[in-house]
Amino acid sequence: MNAKPAVTPDGYCANTQPVPGTTKQVNGHALGPKFLKMHGRRYADCPCGRRPSLTDRGRLRRHKPPEK
Numbered sequence: 622m623n624a625k626p627a628v629t630p631d632g633y634c635a636n637t638q639p640v641p642g643t644t645k646q647v648n649g650h651a652l653g654p655k656f657l658k659m660h661g662r663r664y665a666d667c668p669c670g671r672r673p674s675l676t677d678r679g680r681l682r683r684h685k686p687p688e689k
């Protein structure tokens with residue numbers, strides 16, 4: 622298993638680097654009109670097990686790791 626990323630004192634995952642090769646872009650056009658506002662958003666896996674969205678600079682958004 623991969624090592625789990627550190628967690629900040631307030632409970633958020635300290636990792637901001639997406640797992641390489643896991644980035645996916647949402648295709649809102651394929652999902653229907655309700656999803657158009659999500660269109661173009663990118664998501665990637667974090668080693669902690671979450672799948673947060675990415676910032677414009679390709680960093681993982683702040684997220685909490687899954688409960689054990």
Ligand SMILES: [Zn+2]
Binds near residue numbers: 626685
């Ligand atoms: Zn994480």
